[in-house]
Amino acid sequence: MLKDILKILEKDARTTTKQIAAMTNTPATEVAGIIKQAEKDKTIVKYKTIINWDKVGNEQVWALIEVKVSPQRDVGFDSIAERIYRFKEARTVYLVSGTYDLLVLAVGKTMHEVANFVSQKLAPTEGVNGTVTHFVLKRYKEDGEILEGEEEVKRQPVTL
Amino acid sequence: MAISTRHRRKRQSPTSQQVRQLRPSGIRKYFDLIASMEGVITLGVGEPDFATPWHIREAAIYSLEKGYTMYTSNLGMPELRQELSRYLKDTYNLTYDPATELLITTGVSEALDLTMRATLDPGDEVIMPDPCYVSYSACVALATGKPVMVPTDPENNFEISAADIEAQVTDKTKAILIGYPANPTGAVMTRDKLAEIAEVAQRHGLLIISDEIYARLVYGVEHTCLATLPGMRESTILLGGFSKAYAMTGWRIGYAAANPEITAAMTKIHQYTMLCAPIMGQIAAVEALRSGENSVAEMVEEYNRRRLVMVKGLNDIGLSCFEPRGAFYAFPSIKSTGMSSEEFTEKLLLEEKVAVVPGSAFGQCGEGFIRCCYATPLANIEEALSRMKRFVGKHKRA
Numbered sequence: 001m002l003k004d005i006l007k008i009l010e011k012d013a014r015t016t017t018k019q020i021a022a023m024t025n026t027p028a029t030e031v032a033g034i035i036k037q038a039e040k041d042k043t044i045v046k047y048k049t050i051i052n053w054d055k056v057g058n059e060q061v062w063a064l065i066e067v068k069v070s071p072q073r074d075v076g077f078d079s080i081a082e083r084i085y086r087f088k089e090a091r092t093v094y095l096v097s098g099t100y101d102l103l104v105l106a107v108g109k110t111m112h113e114v115a116n117f118v119s120q121k122l123a124p125t126e127g128v129n130g131t132v133t134h135f136v137l138k139r140y141k142e143d144g145e146i147l148e149g150e151e152e153v154k155r156q157p158v159t160l
Numbered sequence: 161m162a163i164s165t166r167h168r169r170k171r172q173s174p175t176s177q178q179v180r181q182l183r184p185s186g187i188r189k190y191f192d193l194i195a196s197m198e199g200v201i202t203l204g205v206g207e208p209d210f211a212t213p214w215h216i217r218e219a220a221i222y223s224l225e226k227g228y229t230m231y232t233s234n235l236g237m238p239e240l241r242q243e244l245s246r247y248l249k250d251t252y253n254l255t256y257d258p259a260t261e262l263l264i265t266t267g268v269s270e271a272l273d274l275t276m277r278a279t280l281d282p283g284d285e286v287i288m289p290d291p292c293y294v295s296y297s298a299c300v301a302l303a304t305g306k307p308v309m310v311p312t313d314p315e316n317n318f319e320i321s322a323a324d325i326e327a328q329v330t331d332k333t334k335a336i337l338i339g340y341p342a343n344p345t346g347a348v349m350t351r352d353k354l355a356e357i358a359e360v361a362q363r364h365g366l367l368i369i370s371d372e373i374y375a376r377l378v379y380g381v382e383h384t385c386l387a388t389l390p391g392m393r394e395s396t397i398l399l400g401g402f403s404k405a406y407a408m409t410g411w412r413i414g415y416a417a418a419n420p421e422i423t424a425a426m427t428k429i430h431q432y433t434m435l436c437a438p439i440m441g442q443i444a445a446v447e448a449l450r451s452g453e454n455s456v457a458e459m460v461e462e463y464n465r466r467r468l469v470m471v472k473g474l475n476d477i478g479l480s481c482f483e484p485r486g487a488f489y490a491f492p493s494i495k496s497t498g499m500s501s502e503e504f505t506e507k508l509l510l511e512e513k514v515a516v517v518p519g520s521a522f523g524q525c526g527e528g529f530i531r532c533c534y535a536t537p538l539a540n541i542e543e544a545l546s547r548m549k550r551f552v553g554k555h556k557r558a
Contacts, residue, residue, distance in 0.1 A: 008465065019538075022472050023465035153211065157194045158187050158204035158515055160294050160343075160522075 001026060002034055006043070009035075013047040052139075052147050062107050062136035063114045065122065066100035068129045077101060080127040089117040100132070111135065182298055186521030190505065194515055201544045202515040203532040206343060208407040208488070212444070213455035216406060219447035220440045228439055234431040236264025236415070237442045243449040244415060252385045254393065260420040263427055264445075266437045268373045268401040268414035269295060270430070275369050275397050275416060276303035278425035284334035286369075289320040291519060291526035293343045293371070305334070311525045314482040314493065318347035322356035329364050336361055338386070339371035341378060341486020344522045344531035346467075348486040351384040358389045369397045373414070374487040376405035376456055379464045381485045387417070394419050404487070405456050406448045411441035463488050466534040466541055473545035474532065477552050488535040491519065495528045497555045504530060507555070512547040 004024050008015050017035065021028040038044040053060050069080045077095050081102055085093040092105035104122065108114040114135070123131050139147055173180065187204070194200050211217070235241065241258035248254045256262050265271040272295060280286070282304040288296050290309035297307035308328050312318045325336060336357065340349040349357075361368045370386040387396040401414030414437075416426055430436075467484065474481040474492040481492035494504045501518035508514050519529030534541055 007461075019469070019542075022469045023538075025468050025472075155205050155207060155209065156191075157200065157202045158191050158517060159206040160185070160187060160517065 001030075002038065002043075005031060005034055006038065009044065009047075013049070048143075050142050050145055050147075060107055060109065061111050061114050062105065062139070063118070064134045064136065065104040065106055065118060066132040066134075067102040067104055067122065068131075069101045069127045070129055071101075072127060080125065083125050083127075084122060087117065087121055089114070089121070178302060178304075182301060185294070186502075187517060190509065190515060190517075193506075193509060197509075197513060200509070200513045200515055201536075201540050201547070203534070203536065203541075203544055204515040204517045205533050205535060207409040207535065208404060208459065209535045209537065210407040210459055212407050212411070213448075213452060215451055215455075216408070216444045216447045220411075220444040223443040224440060228443060230439060232264075232436045232439050232442060234427055234436055235259075235262070236437060237439070237446070240264055240442045240446050240449075243446050244417075247449050248417065252388050254385065254387055254398075254417075256417045257420075261417060261423050263416045263418075263423050263430065264437045264442060265414045265416060265430065266434050267403065267412040268371060268399050270412075270434060270437075271399045271401075271414045271416040271426075272296070272369075272371065273299050273302070274426040274429050275399065275418075275422075276300055276305060277429050278422060279367060279397075280305035280334055283332055285328075285330060285332045286335045286337050287325050287328050287333060288337040289318070289342070290524060291318075291344055291522035291529075293339055294522060296337055296339070296371075297523075300337070306332070308333070309523060309525075312345075312347075313525065314480075314491075317482055318342065318345040318491070319349050319353050320357070322353070322360045325357060326360045326364075329360070329366070333364065333366060335367040335369055337369045337371070339373070341374035341383070341484075342489075343374070343487055344489050344517065344519065344526065344529075345491040346484020346487045346489040347482075347491075348378060348381055349384065350381075351389075354384050354386055355389055358386065358392050361395060362391060367395050367397060368392065369399065371399045373399065373401050374404050375400065377460060377463060377488060378486045379460070379467060383486070397422060402445050402448055405459075406445075406452050407459065408441070408444065408448065411438070411444055413437055413441040413445045463534065466536075466538055469538060470532060470534040470541055470545070473541070474548075477545065477549040478556065479530075479548070479552065488533055490532045490534065491526075491529050492532065493529055497552060499555065501527055501530055508548065508551050511554075512551045514544045514547050514551075 005020055008020050017028050017032045021031045071077050072079055081093055084090055089106045089108055090104050091107045094103045096103050106114050106117055118131055118133050241262045244262055245256050245258040248256055276299045280303045284305045285308050286300045286305050287308045287310055289312045300307040310320055310324045310328055312320050375383045387393045387398045398417040402408040470490050471481050471483055474490055478496050479492035479494055481490050484490055501520040505516055505518040517531040519526030
């Protein structure tokens with residue numbers, strides 16, 4: 001039941017308790033209880049909206065930054081990752097396999113701002129050996145949603 | 161010199177009597193009405209609202225780029241029949257020889273038509289449930305057979321009863337035709353009830369044609385493939401396809417699985433009339449069978465959520481609806497309004513701009529019901545239910 005509710009909320013965070021109750025054939029009070037507990041124990045971390053800021057002329061600059069680090073004895077990558085993700089500019093931080101160690105998504109108002117974050121905060125962080133910054137030129141798809149409007153393909157209104 | 165009137169041939173209709181006797185589609189007029197209206201929410205479609213999963217489309221597009229635009233073998237591409245054979249084995253533990261027992265058709269619709277034309281002699285009777293998919297009786301009639309309808313009702317979950325079937329068996333009965341999960345009712349048949357029907361078929365030496373196009377769309381129950389029942393594989397013509405599970409309605413790909421004699425008979429007709437199913441559809445179907453399971457599971461999950469919302473909503477507004485466990489249709493009764501199915505449908509469309517299909521379009525036992533399809537986004541379902549609540553409130557019989 002918890003997973004069913006989480007899937008629904010992940011798809012559309014605005015789904016009401018009443019709607020979820022109908023979709024899962026579960027009493028609304030039970031659904032509310034499950035959601036409350038999930039929020040409490042941080043299974044539900046946050047309710048999020050995906051905005052296409054280009055449409056309101058509010059420019060943002062996104063960058064994906066490859067970070068090579070020297071893992072520390074006893075704690076591995078975690079403490080370095082923590083130093084990085086505490087920066088508010090670091091919107092997303094992942095530990096990854098491959099030719100680098102951490103992938104950081106940084107967001108700023110301008111390219112200059114993001115570049116400053118990399119050069120003055122991220123690169124000098126203890127344990128960071130090197131960074132490669134890729135500025136995002138265009139966002140096509142975000143969290144499973146296509147940002148540029150997809151053409152609506154109409155079906156026949158009635159078919160047997 | 162004027163032609164003598166004695167020799168002038170009496171004017172004949174250009175169309176065949178058989179076609180003239182066919183009942184016209186019960187939805188044509190609604191189609192035309194909707195076309196003239198803005199803002200209609202339609203619960204009247206009979207196909208998924210999802211586009212075919214991208215990986216399937218991409219496989220077909222790539223094949224077109226490579227130049228795969230030719231005819232295939234009449235029976236269908238060998239790769240597709242191999243994959244289908246594997247799929248039926250994995251899913252149902254049924255073994256069909258891809259060389260002689262599987263025929264790829266242009267949709268299940270063609271498979272149904274071929275089955276009738278391959279098996280019926282003039283006057284042969286085919287027993288089927290009422291209500292049922294409109295093509296069943298039409299295909300039997302076009303093949304010069306006689307459809308024999310057996311009433312079903314919501315009190316029995318619209319499952320056709322073996323006893324009722326047996327009561328209709330005559331020396332002219334050739335086959336039983338069933339389609340579960342069902343259009344328009346959303347009903348499924350339990351294994352036990354299917355086994356009873358199988359016994360009737362075996363007792364009287366009848367074929368069973370089982371249209372299982374909605375086999376993957378079941379909720380909280382397991383689908384029983386009729387051909388898996390003891391002793392039924394030889395006398396069952398299993399019809400299936402890709403339209404509903406993989407959202408491939410427009411690709412026109414279906415199949416028939418049957419013993420070699422019947423498959424050969426169907427192929428004989430198919431090779432003269434259709435030649436082969438479209439190659440791009442067949443290539444897409446191969447990809448669907450190989451890699452489409454996750455996509456199907458996601459769609460089924462979404463249909464289930466909508467099903468629960470739709471059925472609860474209909475019951476809450478006083479349109480009593482038995483719980484459908486398959487396909488993507490709800491079949492509520494509108495008897496509480498005192499209106500006929502057609503009257504309800506037309507008024508609902510004109511007054512509230514919600515399109516449904518009158519149950520009477522699917523047979524006499526569909527009178528007093530409407531078919532509501534939940535293959536449409538939740539927001540549409542909720543808005544439609546809200547409008548229907550208002551409509552029922554206005555028209556409820558005192």
